Amino acid sequence: MAKSTIIILASTxxxxxxxxxxxxxxxxxxxxxxxxxxxxVHFRTKLSEPxxxxxxxxxxxxxxxxxxxxxxxxAMTDSSGLYQxxxxxxxxxxxxxxxxxxxxxxxxSEIDHDTNLQKAVRxxxxxxNEVVSVVRQAIPLGFLKAERLPGCADLLQDLGLKxxxxxx
Numbered sequence: 460m461a462k463s464t465i466i467i468l469a470s471t472x473x474x475x476x477x478x479x480x481x482x483x484x485x486x487x488x489x490x491x492x493x494x495x496x497x498x499x500v501h502f503r504t505k506l507s508e509p510x511x512x513x514x515x516x517x518x519x520x521x522x523x524x525x526x527x528x529x530x531x532x533x534a535m536t537d538s539s540g541l542y543q544x545x546x547x548x549x550x551x552x553x554x555x556x557x558x559x560x561x562x563x564x565x566x567x568s569e570i571d572h573d574t575n576l577q578k579a580v581r582x583x584x585x586x587x588n589e590v591v592s593v594v595r596q597a598i599p600l601g602f603l604k605a606e607r608l609p610g611c612a613d614l615l616q617d618l619g620l621k622x623x624x625x626x627x
Contacts, residue, residue: 487546489517489582491557491597493536495567497604498611500620506608507601509540512563515600517544517582519555529553533560546595549586556581557597569603 493513497506512535519530530550534542546555557580562568582595612622619627 485547485549485586485593487593487595489544489546489557489595489597491515491542492540492599493542493559493562494540494599494601495562495564495604496601497567497608498614499603499607500611500615501571501601503599503601504611504614504618506610506614508567509536509538510562510564510567510602511536511538511540513540513542513602514560514562515542515544516558516560517546517555518558519546519550519553522552522554525554530555554581555583557600559600559602562602564602566606567602567604569605571603 493510493515494503495508495510496503497508498504514533514535516531516533518528518532521527521529530546530548530553532544532546534544536542544557559570580597580600582597615622616627621627
């Protein structure tokens, strides 16, 4: 009796494991942060400020047809400017990227649509790239402040940069 119970229990566990692996879908977690670029230099500085309640979008589309969107999800940042978006499925043959959508701050809501910046926020959503973790870290994204803060000139000088961001 005990032997048959163990066999039935083991068979049930094997079946449930098989069933779970059959229906389990790959998933990834995209994490990142949003800040106010108070010096308008396109990178985070000690004067940058996190933006709470900003909206970002994670979008995946076909490489040869960006109108064919296969995944589209928006998220809001927390009080520290951090966000997380869960992405279902493997998107190996697609281009996935994180983009700024909306800032709650009127004084810091400009989005720089420079194509070089857009390429920088692409993320890989496949396990066929030697990345073991399901967590994908996106680079920090910054809304541009309408007017630079007064301390930016000194900060840039300390960094060895001119006001236009070029080296001294």
